[in-house]
Amino acid sequence: MSVSFPHLGYKRLSRAIFEWQAADRTALLAVFILMEVFLHWLWCAFVWWYQDALGAYVYIHLLYPLWFGITVMGVFFWGIARHLSHLKRQTTAIKNKNLNKWQLLLVVPYTFYIATVIIMVGYSSLFAGVSLVGGAMLGMMLIKRRYAWRVFLLQIALILLAILAPYFGIHLPNLRQLTFVYPFLDSQNYLTYNELMAIENTLATSVFKGVTLDWSSISELQRSSTFFWRATHVLLALPKAIFIVYMFRTLLLILDDSKNEILKHANQDELTQLKNRRYGLTQMKQALKELQDGQDFSVILLDLDWFKDINDTYGHEVGDQVLFEVAQTLTQALTDAAIVSRYGGEEFLIVLPATSHDGAMLIAEQLRKDISKHIIKVDDNEAFSVTASLGLYTFTHEQSVCMKQARTEQLQLEAALQPAPAGKPRHHRSALPPEYQTLLPPDICQRLICTADKALYEAKDRGRDQVVSANHMFVSENSRHVMLCGI
Structure with a gap:
């Protein structure tokens, strides 16, 4: 030059x-x-x-x-x-x-x-x-x-x-x-x-x-x-x-x-152009912090059915095409408020802040239908469609309050068990700053995703291509309390 x-x-x-x-x-x-x-x-x-x-x-x-x-x-x-x-x-x-x-x-x-x-x-x-x-x-x-x-x-x-x-x-x-x-x-x-x-x-x-x-x-x-x-x-x-x-x-x-x-490049999945797992979880944590009183929080875990067979039959290049087109389908169907990320392999994590259980069920069912209707074109003479199984869990406002109270009690107990400073009496209950009384557990995201994952496995067991709600699975109030409020 x-x-x-x-x-x-x-x-x-x-x-x-x-x-x-x-x-x-x-x-x-x-x-x-x-x-x-x-x-x-x-x-x-x-x-x-x-x-x-x-x-x-x-x-x-x-x-x-x-x-x-x-x-x-x-x-x-x-x-x-x-x-x-x-x-x-x-x-x-x-x-x-x-x-x-x-x-x-x-x-x-x-x-x-x-x-x-x-x-x-x-x-x-x-x-x-x-x-x-x-x-x-x-x-x-x-x-x-x-x-x-x-x-x-x-x-x-x-x-x-x-x-x-x-x-x-x-x-x-x-x-x-x-x-x-x-x-x-x-x-x-x-x-x-x-x-x-x-x-x-x-x-x-x-x-x-x-x-x-x-x-x-x-x-x-x-x-x-x-x-x-x-x-x-x-x-x-x-x-x-x-x-x-x-x-x-x-x-x-x-x-x-x-x-x-x-x-x-650090925050985006190169293949699907969605947020990657790490950045999706980061935004999920931030959305939980910004959740207002009275609002529910819904999580959907989506997995493509028989994806390994697609790779074995058509090759990994077609498999990558399927992942990309499904990602585009999700992006087009959801609003900007939704947090969509590739969770791993053929799994996608969809976070719906301030969304009730009924609203999330409608969204999940519509996503299932959109994916099943989408045609994947391999070439001019061959095409096929894919299906997806979805597990959903809605973290309600009542459960959020319950978990925050349990978290506050745990922190108070830990503070009470610490050695008291010299010359000061020991208190069984220590007062916590207000900001500590509004904190969810640090592993809250993993808990919500794990619960949605249980519903996803249930959808697989029931024959795939369907939506299963973890909230419906755990109909007992005691089981919900133990699962979410117990620390």
């Missing part, structure tokens, strides 16, 4: 970080650097073209060597970008070895180059900050992170040296002419740049004291170099800042998509 300007579309950039090879990402970084160098070159060309008007603000005799250096660096980075775009043709071992060298050859000269430009155009916290942080962040995404980190530290060192240089009598070149302060301070070195700019701003402000700034007064502001150099720093920093923010926005979108994809 060669890297060139036509390849820099937004969609291509959004995939570059994760999909491109290391050589291509490095070539892309070289192209980005080349674009920045070209922007600097255009600025030099602009100043040269309007040197009659801008000569009062810029030392033109220093512009020419800077312009020449920018041109040389542009050709240098262009050559690196061209070479890196063809580097993948080499064998992997040679390519990886050479790529490390080319990455260093790219970022180290760029670090010295950008530090030189920052000094020459007059140190600006905006320009320097964007170049320092933005360049390092972009490098972290496109080349080896340890290289990006080291050149980041190198650039910090260069900036610190430039700041300290005037203290040791070293005067660094600076393109900026300070028109207001020149009569007072015959010095334009790097150290005094910020101080002199502050003086110049003060003098410029005095020009407009008590006057509203409008288009007619812009010419007055242009008598100083403040407007020009501020515009220069914004021009050199803003495009890079916008691009870096865009890249990280794209990166965050990619990470969000990846997170959603991971959660989807």
